Amino acid sequence: MIGLSLAYLKDRGLNTALNILLLALSVASLVILLLFSSQLENRFDKDAQGIDMVVGAKGSPLQLILSSVYHVDIPTGNVPLDTVELLRRQLGVAEAIPLALGDSFRSFRIVGTEPAYPALLGASLADGRMFASKMEAVVGADVAARTGANLGQRFVGGHGMSSGDEGPKHEETPFIVVGRLKPTGTVIDRLILTRVESVWGVHGIADPGEDHHEGESEEAHAEHAGADVTAVLVRFGSPIAAVRLPGFINRQTNLQAAVPAVEVSRLLALVGVGLDAVRAFAVLLMLTAGLSIFVALLTALKEREGDMAMLRVIGASRAAIIGQVASEGLILASAGAALGLLLGHGVIGMAAASIEQLRALGLNALTFHPGEALIVAAALGIGLIAALIPALRVLKTDIAETLANAR
C-alpha cells in the first residue's frame, strides 16, 4: 500500500511538490530560529565563562560587553592602565585581566592581554608556547586554519578592528607566531593574542614599566601617553564583590562596569521579541502547511471514492485503506520535514559562510539541537492528523452505493 501511496503522490506531482515545499519552509524557519537562538545563547555562555564583570570607558554597557567579551563591536574607549592594578587590589577580586584592542590581521582581532586570558576561557596550546616577549603572538585555532599561520611566521597587523588586506599596516612592527591554540569553540579561536605592550609598541607608545623613573622629563612622560587598556575583565572571588563592585564603579568613578550575564540576558530579551514573532509566524506556516495537506488529501479522496470502493472490493480492508491514506500524509510530512531540516541547516551554513558577524558568533550548520526532533515530530503529527481526518471518511463510505454511482 506504500507503493500505492507513492503512486498517488507522484500522479499529482505539482500538488505534492507544493505541499512538501510549504511544510519544508515552515520546518526550515523553525530550525533556523532554533539553531540561531540556541547557538547564540550557547556561544554567549561559553565566551563569557569566568568573566563576572567588565570594566571599560563610559558608554553603552552592552557595547562594552560585545566588544570586550564577544569581540563583535567597537570598544567604548580606553581606560588608564592603573585601573588594572586598582581592580586587583579590590577585596573580592580574584582576577583582573587587561585587554588592549585596536588592530587586526585579515579581519582577526589582535588582542593585547596576559596569558591568564586564554586560561580563563579554557584554551590550551596545540603547539609552540605562550607569548612572553613583546611582539610575540599566539593564534587561535580558526586563525591558524584560515590564515595558515605557522610557528615562526611573521605577520603585520592592520589598523582597525576588522581590517582585511586593505587599509594602513604597521609594517615596521611585525608580530611573530610563537604558539597556536587548540580549538575551544569560543571566541578565542578567532583571536590573535599578544602582550599588551605589543599593542602599545605597534602604535608607538612606550611601555611605562620599562623606563618609568622618578622625576622623568616631560618629553619622556609624553612617550608613555596613551599607554591605556581598552577594558579589564574581572573574575570575582567572592559574591560580595559581585554585589558591591559594579555599582561602586559606576557611581564613584569615571569608569563603567558591566556584567555580561545582565547585558546578555537584556540583549536576548530584546532579540527574543523578534525571534518570538518569527517563531509564531513559522508555527502559523506549519499549520497552514497542515491545512494544505488536509485540503489536498480531502479533494483527492473525494475524487478517489470510486478507487477506494474498488480497493475494498478487490480485498483491501478498511484499516488498510485508512493506513494507505494516512501514509500519504506521513510521506508528505516526512519529505517536508527532511527537506526543511536540510534547508534550515543549509541556510545557517550559507549565512555563516557569507556574513562575517554570524561566523564570528560561531554559527555552525553541522550542529544539531534536540529541539529539532520535536519540530520533526510536530510536522509528522500535523501530516498524520491532516491525513487521518479525510481517511476516516472511508469508514462511512458505502461501497455498493459508491460503485453504483460510479458505474
Add this chain to the structure above:
Amino acid sequence: MSSPDTLTHSKTAQGPLVEARGLSHVRDGRTVMAIGDWQLKPGAHALLLGPSGSGKTTFINIVTGLLTPSHGTISVAGEVMSALPPAARDALRRCTIGLVFQTLRLIPALSVTDNLALAQQLALGHVDRAAIAGMIDRVGLSHRAAARPRQLSQGEGQRAAIARALITRPRLVVADEPTSALDDANAARMIDLMFDVADATGATLLVATHDGRIAHRFANRLNLMAPVAA
C-alpha cells in the same frame, strides 16, 4: 479454522457456485429486484439481462456481498453471504470473485501491470510477475503494460479490467455492463475475450447487461423485469 477459500472448495465440489433462494430486495418501499430461486453451475456462462432499473446492479451487489438482501438468501461457493461476518464476507469476495465494471475502475495512478499486481497482492498476499505478464499477454496488452489507465483506449481499458479481475484466478467473474460503451465489433470481441479467458482459467462467468446485442451468446439467461411495486 479453514479459510473461506478452502471452505468453499469442499462445500461446492458438486453443487452450484451461486445459488439464490427466494431472493428479492426492497428499497424505500419498492421492490427493486426480485429473482426468487436461481442457480449458476461452476464453469457456466450466465447472462443477467434487463432494462435499466431492473435490479441488475442490486443483484450483483448482493452476489458480491456488498449488499444484504431484504428477503431470501444468496450462496456463493456454498456460503450464505448474509450469514457471514463482514471480515469473512470480504475474504470470500477477495478470494472467489473477480469484478469487471463498465467504468473499469482501474487505479489511475498505477500502470496496467501495477493494477494487476495490486489486485494480486491484496487477494493472494504475494505478487507473481510472470503470471501478470502472461495475463496481460493473454488479453493482448503486452505493448501497453506500462501505460496508465488514462492512456488506454476504451477497449484496452476493458481488457485491462478483465485481466485484473482474472489475475487472482477467481472462481466467479462478475461483469456489470462490460459492453454497453462499445460498438458492435468491440462488444463481440469483449465477450469472446471474456469467454476465452474464463474458460482458460476455469472461471464461472456472470454478465449483467441491458445490451441485447450479446444476449445470443449465452445459453443460461436470467431475465429481470422493470421495477414492480411492493
